[in-house]
Amino acid sequence: PVSLNAELFPAESSKQDETIDVVFPLLHGPNGEDGTVQGLLELVNIPYIGNGVLASSAGMDKVIMKNIFGQAGLLQAKYVSYIRNEWKQNPDEAYAKVEELLGYPCFVKPANLGSSVGISKATNRESLEKAFEEAFMFDRKVIIEEAIIGREIEIGVLGNDNPSCSVVGEIVPKKDFYDYKAKYEDGDTALIIPADITDEQYETVKTEAIKAFKALDCSGLVRADFFLTKEGEVVINEVNTMPGFTPFSMFPLLWQEAGVSYPELIEKLVELAIERHTEKQSIKYTI
Structure with a gap:
C-alpha cells in the first residue's frame, strides 16, 4: 500500500x-x-x-x-442568515425580514471569512442592499447581526x-x-x-x-x-x-x-x- x-x-x-x-x-x-x-x-x-x-x-x-x-x-x-440563492429569489423579502427582526444599525458579514473581510454596517435600506452585495462577493452564505x-x-x-x-x-x-x-x-x-x-x-x-x-x-x-x-x-x-x-x-x-x-x-x-x-x-x- x-x-x-x-x-x-x-x-x-x-x-x-x-x-x-x-x-x-x-x-x-x-x-x-x-x-x-x-x-x-x-x-x-x-x-x-x-x-x-x-x-x-x-x-x-x-x-x-x-x-x-x-x-x-x-x-x-440576534441574527438571521441567507444563502445566495434565497436572497436572489426575493431580495426585498430578505431586507424586510432584517428590518423587522434586527432593525438598524446592523452588520452584514460573509459567514465563512475572518479578518473582518466583506463586513459592512447598514444603517438604512440602501446601505443594507449594498452590504448584502458586498458580503455575497466573498461567500455563498451571509449572516446579519443586530448591532x-x-x-x-x-x-x-x-x-x-x-x-x-x-x-x-x-x-x-x-x-x-x-x-x-x-x-x-x-x-x-x-x-x-x-x-x-x-x-x-x-x-x-x-x-x-x-x-x-x-x-x-x-x-x-x-x-x-x-x-x-x-x-x-x-x-x-x-x-x-x-x-x-x-x-x-x-x-x-x-x-x-x-x-x-x-x-x-x-x-x-x-x-x-x-x-x-x-x-x-x-x-x-x-x-
Missing part, C-alpha cells in the same frame, strides 16, 4: 528515519482553519496544534457557530478537556467598527491588556468562554471575543479557532500578561497536541 505520510511529507534521502513530531497549522481562513487542513493531518495521523475538524469547521462558519452557542445558552446578538453597543473584549483559552483562561484584553478601535483596514493597515487601534473590568465581569467572561470552548468541542486554543455592554452584560461575538500568533498578536499578549511567555505558550500547545493525539490512538474503530 502507498503511504500517505511518505507521499505528502517526503523525507530527504539522507534523513529517511525522520518523522514529523507535531505540525503547527498556523493558517487563517478557508482551506486553513476551517477543518480542511486538519482533516488532512488526521488522515496522515500526525499530531497537530489546535482544534480538530469539527471545531475548526463549526468555528469558521458564523451561522453554525451561533446556532451551537444558542443551544448552549450563551448570550449573543451591540459595548466594549470589545477578548480572552484566550488554552487546554483540551480542562481548559484555562488568560487575562482579558480590550480592543479600542478609533473607527466606527474594527474592520480589516483598522486591523492590518492603519494600526489605528489600541490594545489594553489587561482590560479595566471588575472581578465579577472577569469571572463571567471566563465562564462563558469555557462554555463556548466546550460547546464547539474545541482543543488546544481559541480566542473568545465578547461585547461588554453598559448594563454589564457579557455578550459573546465569536471564537477564533486559530487566532493571530505573532509575538504582538492579542492571544500571545494575553497569555504573556498571565505569566506565560511566547516560547512557553508554544511548548504548552505542543504538549496539548501530543496529549490529544495520544488519546486518539487508544480509540477503537472496529470490533
Whole structure:
C-alpha cells in the first residue's frame, strides 16, 4: 500500500528515519482553519496544534457557530442568515425580514471569512442592499447581526478537556467598527491588556468562554471575543479557532500578561497536541 505520510511529507534521502513530531497549522481562513487542513493531518495521523475538524469547521462558519452557542445558552446578538440563492429569489423579502427582526444599525458579514473581510454596517435600506452585495462577493452564505453597543473584549483559552483562561484584553478601535483596514493597515487601534473590568465581569467572561470552548468541542486554543455592554452584560461575538500568533498578536499578549511567555505558550500547545493525539490512538474503530 502507498503511504500517505511518505507521499505528502517526503523525507530527504539522507534523513529517511525522520518523522514529523507535531505540525503547527498556523493558517487563517478557508482551506486553513476551517477543518480542511486538519482533516488532512488526521488522515496522515500526525499530531497537530489546535482544534480538530469539527471545531475548526463549526468555528469558521458564523451561522453554525451561533446556532451551537444558542443551544448552549450563551448570550449573543440576534441574527438571521441567507444563502445566495434565497436572497436572489426575493431580495426585498430578505431586507424586510432584517428590518423587522434586527432593525438598524446592523452588520452584514460573509459567514465563512475572518479578518473582518466583506463586513459592512447598514444603517438604512440602501446601505443594507449594498452590504448584502458586498458580503455575497466573498461567500455563498451571509449572516446579519443586530448591532451591540459595548466594549470589545477578548480572552484566550488554552487546554483540551480542562481548559484555562488568560487575562482579558480590550480592543479600542478609533473607527466606527474594527474592520480589516483598522486591523492590518492603519494600526489605528489600541490594545489594553489587561482590560479595566471588575472581578465579577472577569469571572463571567471566563465562564462563558469555557462554555463556548466546550460547546464547539474545541482543543488546544481559541480566542473568545465578547461585547461588554453598559448594563454589564457579557455578550459573546465569536471564537477564533486559530487566532493571530505573532509575538504582538492579542492571544500571545494575553497569555504573556498571565505569566506565560511566547516560547512557553508554544511548548504548552505542543504538549496539548501530543496529549490529544495520544488519546486518539487508544480509540477503537472496529470490533
